[in-house]
């Protein structure tokens with residue numbers, strides 16, 4: 001029996017995507033690779049709903065966060081970090097590591113960022129060069145209203161840089177990059193893209209390219225300009241994860257055949273299905289306001305007196321179901337169910353069937369069983 005991998009990345013991959021990775025290597029400076037990267041780039045632009053440049057980097061998602069910082073900012077620049085969890089904090093940390101002066105507006109875990117408070121912070125201090133946003137906070141299962149945030153930010157500062165960690169949302173949750181006027185937006189292959197880890201994909205606006213001309217943080221591996229000039233030749237500056245490009249090529253064909261609107265609708269439906277089942281068990285969502293609950297990952301509060309680690313262990317060893325735990329301050333306090341990428345209602349139904357049996361064994365009587 002195959003494992004029901006219900007973590008928010010790496011996510012399961014379709015067989016043909018995995019098979020694509022077993023093929024022989026090719027010359028990454030030859031015509032076949034040029035065709036593949038050309039096809040991937042064109043497809044990503046459609047999936048990102050952007051006419052901006054789209055670059056692919058061989059990297060984890062965190063590399064894309066770092067790239068956004070080093071390509072657009074200078075030491076001493078002021079940036080406003082907006083954090084609703086671990087990944088918002090990470091964005092701010094990385095910027096600070098490179099000497100950016102980051103002010104963080106933090107919101108309680110389980111809540112979304114309030115656009116009014118973000119706008120107020122920008123009004124109070126006109127020196128910010130960039131705003132660092134997380135679209136979908138994977139650590140809390142909350143999706144920010146990015147459209148409202150971007151509008152509020154632009155109303156205060158029409159030309160400020162808006163940098164967005166959309167690692168666990170882009171491709172799964174609506175995020176029309178051009179319509180929302182976002183400057184740098186990035187994601188990673190192992191989240192909603194049904195591809196193994198190894199590729200980060202980034203959209204870079206005209207405004208961001210202008211900032212890149214001025215940006216003085218040292219950079220080499222993650223230099224957008226090098227990536228762009230090599231892309232014009234159908235290459236990457238350094239050896240890419242060739243097998244991941246093979247996989248992405250196949251996955252994008254499947255995703256485009258399904259259609260962006262259908263993919264978004266599927267994730268919305270599965271997100272609702274997950275929340276409905278969590279509540280039916282008598283469990284609580286960490287997301288305080290369900291309107292902001294994520295359609296790619298659900299964070300569930302571990303009930304009083306229950307050992308979250310023990311629950312996850314029973315799920316894994318006896319029900320072949322791998323859940324994610326909490327991160328940082330939420331360790332032991334929540335468990336998370338990933339429902340992004342190559343996932344169906346059957347996968348989630350199996351997960352809840354297992355939870356119904358596992359929960360009583362860690363001292364919690366699920367509502368549907370007790371009834």
Ligand SMILES: *Cc1c(COP(=O)(O)O)cnc(C)c1O
Nearest residue numbers: 060061062087136138167168188
């Ligand atoms: C997964 C994730 C990351 C980190 O990606 P890595 O590939 O593990 O570096 C960052 N931000 C968000 C929102 C994520 O979901």
